[in-house]
Amino acid sequence: MxxxxxxxxxxxxxxxxxxxxxxxxxxxxxxxxxxxxxxxxxxxxxxxxxxxxxxxxxxxxxxxxxxxxxxxxxxxxxxxxxxxxxxxxxxxxxxxxxxxxxxxxxxxxxxxxxxxxxxxxxxxxxxxxxxxxxxxxxxxxxxxxxxxxxxxxxxxxxxxxxxxxxxxxxxxxxxxxxxxxxxxxxxxxxxxxxxxxxxxxxxxxxxxxxxxxxxxxxxxxxxxxxxxxxxxxxxxxxxxxxxxxxxxxxxxxxxxxxxxxxxxxxxxxxxxxxxxxxxxxxxxxxxxxxxxxxxxxxxxxxxxxxxxxxxxxxxxxxxxxxxxxxxxxxxxxGTAGHPLGRVGLGSTPASGPPRRVGRGRPRPFPSVRPVLPVPKGRSTMAQQSQPTSDDVAQMYDRLTDVLTQALGGNIHVGLFGRAGAEHPVGAATDALTDAVADLLGPLAGEDAHLLDIGCGTGRPALRIAERTRGAVTGITVSDYQVRQARQALDEWSAARPRAAGTRFELADATRLPYADASFAAAWAIESLLHIQNRPAALAEAHRVVRPGGRLVVADPLLRGTVHGSAKAAVEATAGVFQVASMATEQEYRQQLADAGWKVLEFTDIGDEVRPTYQRITALMRQLADEAPQELGAQLTDGAAALDAFAALPESGYALLAAERS
CATH class of the missing domain: 3.40.50.150 (Vaccinia Virus protein VP39)
Incomplete structure (x- = not known):
């Protein structure tokens, strides 16, 4: 029938x-x-x-x-x-x-x-x-x-x-x-x-x-x-x-x-x-x-x-x-076809201004949109299919609103401290930004030109510009994030005439469109993990930072080699969040040295940022309950992967400062 x-x-x-x-x-x-x-x-x-x-x-x-x-x-x-x-x-x-x-x-x-x-x-x-x-x-x-x-x-x-x-x-x-x-x-x-x-x-x-x-x-x-x-x-x-x-x-x-x-x-x-x-x-x-x-x-x-x-x-x-x-x-x-339309159209003249719908319940992202595709067939972090910059851009175009809601306006983990997770998440993520600023060094002062590699929606850059009284250039591969960051800059700079030098641009960290020694210092908060060729990005940062300037990195790391279920948890998280690789401390130190950086400080703050993951997975599960079946399953699987990663003893987090030789 x-x-x-x-x-x-x-x-x-x-x-x-x-x-x-x-x-x-x-x-x-x-x-x-x-x-x-x-x-x-x-x-x-x-x-x-x-x-x-x-x-x-x-x-x-x-x-x-x-x-x-x-x-x-x-x-x-x-x-x-x-x-x-x-x-x-x-x-x-x-x-x-x-x-x-x-x-x-x-x-x-x-x-x-x-x-x-x-x-x-x-x-x-x-x-x-x-x-x-x-x-x-x-x-x-x-x-x-x-x-x-x-x-x-x-x-x-x-x-x-x-x-x-x-x-x-x-x-x-x-x-x-x-x-x-x-x-x-x-x-x-x-x-x-x-x-x-x-x-x-x-x-x-x-x-x-x-x-x-x-x-x-x-x-x-x-x-x-x-x-x-x-x-x-x-x-x-x-x-x-x-x-x-x-x-x-x-x-x-x-x-x-x-x-x-x-x-x-x-x-x-x-x-x-x-x-x-x-x-x-x-x-x-x-x-x-x-x-x-x-x-x-x-x-x-x-x-x-x-x-x-x-x-x-x-x-x-x-x-x-x-x-x-x-x-x-x-x-x-190729050659293609297209017999159907999304819709047909219909009738004629207008009178008066358009009437508009009242505001509805705000949502952090479109509930009908696929959010967390997990690539299939990944085996090891070394062998898996590597995300391209387009993959990373598309992920952040989809996930930016979710992550900023979960993380208090930022798109990085929070520095909760060893006291636990009772601190507000926005204060904790801002505290990590402040910790990065503390390590930028003496050249990152008033009137300095600074580089944010992976600026997200611009909140860390604006916070550091306010603190240092310098100008920041922020880059990202996400068109949506650039537009959000520029809107935030417009609002922030209205009462700050000195902010004229701060700007946000689309750029690739492995091919920076800037002259040698253009910046007094640079930082990268949770961006290097997405880049296939991290050594090339570190070398480019070395090229555009002037001698004596610093690079500060905040990035997840592994405390050792992972095997079995731990390895599976790392790979699942990498698949959800378009992670190219997670390095160990030894690997990071070697790659920095090869690029010409001298490590001044390297701290593993993994235990202090761990409560952040619980905030993200809690929101993902809440959204999964409201989402259509397919999207809900993707959100639930993504939350499970991140929970498993957060529980690993091998899950660490690097906060490091290096000086350009």
């Missing part, structure tokens, strides 16, 4: 602004009904993120779920747009056109932490109701405005005097008839600033559409995706409505999209063993249809990065467009 889909009819939240339309869209009802089912059923199939978009699996170091692969795809598009890392133009206003169940909008709020205004548009009342709760739960309602609005009417959104700097349209235009698609682009051109960026992902069909047939010959318009478009027509419409195309490529690969469909179909079979109906059944059949189309290269997913031109290039359809898909693109990304 099959489960009959029962469309829900939920009231539109007061937080959603309705934009009325004067232009009929006969296809709108089909799109709305596609997403009218219970979001809980969609989450069973799509995973906790409820992200209805393709994913990139190629090159992953471990198996990925749908949400993780989808985030990799979105970040790849941000990279191609020049918006993921490094310098980028100010992003003051963002539009997510077709926001689905809200996860990409959430990511936009996280990736563009300083952006004050994000508008999310949809025509599905059910999805907008879900988004309203989701954004309130994550304390984003003051930054994200929700609109029930058709995609062809986005020129009627409020505040036209404030243009959009970035627009994201992923898996949306597949739902649009050609006339609505062209009208949407025309309306969009009136609202994007010249030079503004538009990121698009959509399914495009190759060859003559009149002759296209699916593998299953029937008349079903599955998931409102029957409005097929070719790459040539798609690109021509974009250019003809006031945009230039900076990048257009097949992405993800056909193999990755087929893999995505395979996971979806497997989830449907597992979660609905007696069968299903309605949109989920359409999705199940589409998985077979599209996989065959991908195999025969009849269809691919395309990523398009467009820029707003000063004026339209030409009327729609007056010239032929050649899509740039180079041999290098195919070699790097």
């Amino acid at each position: 099959t489960t009959t889909a029962r469309p829900r009819r939920v009231p539109l939240p007061d937080s959603v602004t309705v934009i009325d339309s004067d232009t009929p869209d006969p296809y709108r009802g089909k799109v709305v009904s596609t997403y009218a089912d219970d979001p809980g059923d969609w989450r069973k199939v799509l995973g906790d993120t409820c992200l209805f978009e393709w994913g990139i699996y190629e090159g992953a170091r471990r198996p990925l779920n749908l949400g993780e692969a989808g985030v990799r795809f979105f970040d790849r598009q941000l990279h191609h747009a020049g918006l993921l890392t490094g310098p980028r133009p100010p992003i003051g206003r963002v539009l997510d056109l077709g926001c689905g169940w809200g996860f990409i909008t959430y990511l936009l709020a996280r990736r563009f932490h300083d952006t004050p205004r994000i508008d999310a548009v949809n025509i599905s009342p059910e999805q907008l109701a879900y988004c309203a709760d989701y954004f309130a739960d994550h304390d984003l309602s003051d930054r994200i405005s929700l609109y029930l609005c058709n995609g062809q009417d986005i020129d009627r959104l409020p505040d036209p005097q404030i243009p959009y700097d970035l627009v994201v349209i992923r898996g949306v235009y597949t739902h649009f008839r050609d006339d609505v698609f062209e009208q949407s682009l025309k309306a969009l051109a009136t609202r994007v600033r010249p030079g503004g960026t538009v990121i698009i992902s959509d399914t495009l069909f190759k060859g003559n559409l009149d002759g296209y047939t699916s593998e299953i010959h029937d008349d079903v318009d599955r998931l409102a995706c029957g409005n097929r478009k070719t790459p040539e027509y798609f690109a021509d419409a974009i250019r003809s409505n006031g945009f230039s195309i900076a990048d257009m490529r097949v992405l993800p690969s056909n193999a990755d999209v087929a893999h995505w469909f395979g996971q979806v179909k497997s989830n449907i079979g597992r979660c609905f063993p007696t069968g299903t109906a309605g949109p989920l059944e359409e999705l199940r059949v589409m998985a077979d249809n599209m996989s065959a189309g991908l195999l025969h290269d009849k269809v691919s997913a395309y990523s398009i990065i467009a820029r707003r031109s000063p004026s339209p290039e030409r009327p729609v359809g007056t010239a032929k467009t050649t899509v740039r898909t180079t041999a290098d693109d195919v070699a790097a990304h």
